[in-house]
Amino acid sequence: MRLWQIRTEDAIRKRWLTRHVGLLSADENRRHGRFIFQKDRDQFLIARILLRSTLSRYLNVEPKDWRFQQNEFGKPEIKPGRRPLPLRFNISHCNGLILCGVTVDCEIGVDCENIRRAIAIERLAPRVLSVDEQEVLASVPASKRIETFFRFWTLKESYIKARGLGMTLPLQDVSFDFDVEERLRVCFGLRVHDRPQAWQFFAPNLDSPFLAAVAISLPNDEPVDLELCDAAI
Numbered sequence: 001m002r003l004w005q006i007r008t009e010d011a012i013r014k015r016w017l018t019r020h021v022g023l024l025s026a027d028e029n030r031r032h033g034r035f036i037f038q039k040d041r042d043q044f045l046i047a048r049i050l051l052r053s054t055l056s057r058y059l060n061v062e063p064k065d066w067r068f069q070q071n072e073f074g075k076p077e078i079k080p081g082r083r084p085l086p087l088r089f090n091i092s093h094c095n096g097l098i099l100c101g102v103t104v105d106c107e108i109g110v111d112c113e114n115i116r117r118a119i120a121i122e123r124l125a126p127r128v129l130s131v132d133e134q135e136v137l138a139s140v141p142a143s144k145r146i147e148t149f150f151r152f153w154t155l156k157e158s159y160i161k162a163r164g165l166g167m168t169l170p171l172q173d174v175s176f177d178f179d180v181e182e183r184l185r186v187c188f189g190l191r192v193h194d195r196p197q198a199w200q201f202f203a204p205n206l207d208s209p210f211l212a213a214v215a216i217s218l219p220n221d222e223p224v225d226l227e228l229c230d231a232a233i
């Protein structure tokens with residue numbers, strides 16, 4: 001499975017956007033026009049172009065011809081035409097980086113965060129972390145606290161996004177553990193009706209200050225590999 005990345009500053013510097021104008025749908029153009037700040041407008045545009053051009057690597061469909069719809073919780077998906085397509089995707093953008101993951105026949109959720117962004121860990125941790133995760137956070141040195149918090153955060157968010165149920169899942173009942181081999185394990189509380197074996201999680205190595213996580217559902221409980229790729233710019 002491939003995870004495609006693009007740095008917004010690279011896309012802007014190399015005039016990637018101007019080479020791809022005209023790919024957006026009328027609805028995407030409307031959304032693009034609503035952003036107040038140029039940086040948000042650029043980020044949105046790069047994400048849409050990345051998504052469309054990445055999907056076209058997998059199937060013989062022109063980037064401008066992809067049509068999308070949302071599930072009832074807002075998760076975007078490919079709008080089925082006459083024959084349903086097996087591709088699933090998920091994108092995430094944070095200040096400076098955009099990721100796009102694509103899978104065939106399994107659910108996917110992607111989250112990235114710029115860990116330099118201001119965040120009230122003391123207030124958020126009891127609300128979003130499980131008891132075990134809070135203990136891990138309390139045990140790490142102060143210099144590792146922000147990174148550890150965002151590791152949990154991105155993993156949870158990747159799972160939420162893969163399930164496509166929005167914020168209806170109780171976050172404290174999705175609990176992550178990094179074991180000695182640095183394999184990522186999840187435990188679900190009673191309020192989350194799911195099986196840990198049905199999922200695989202990744203925490204790809206990204207350049208500082210970014211952290212990311214990817215969740216993939218495994219139809220046969222068989223593990224898969226993740227390859228981090230630079231989108232051609």
Ligand SMILES: CC(C)(COP(=O)(O)OP(=O)(O)OC[C@H]1O[C@@H](n2cnc3c(N)ncnc32)[C@H](O)[C@@H]1OP(=O)(O)O)[C@@H](O)C(=O)NCCC(=O)NCCS
Pocket residue numbers: 044047073074075076090091092093094110111112128152153154156157160161162164165166167171
């Ligand atoms: C909207 C949400 C799916 C992700 O929001 P986010 O982390 O701010 O944003 P990301 O950049 O990672 O993802 C946004 C993209 O995910 C996709 N997306 C939107 N709704 C989605 C949903 N319900 N499920 C999966 N993907 C979704 C869209 O493609 C969106 O990009 P677009 O707006 O350009 O089309 C949702 O999880 C949310 O509101 N999170 C709030 C943050 C929070 O409290 N997290 C707790 C984690 S511990």
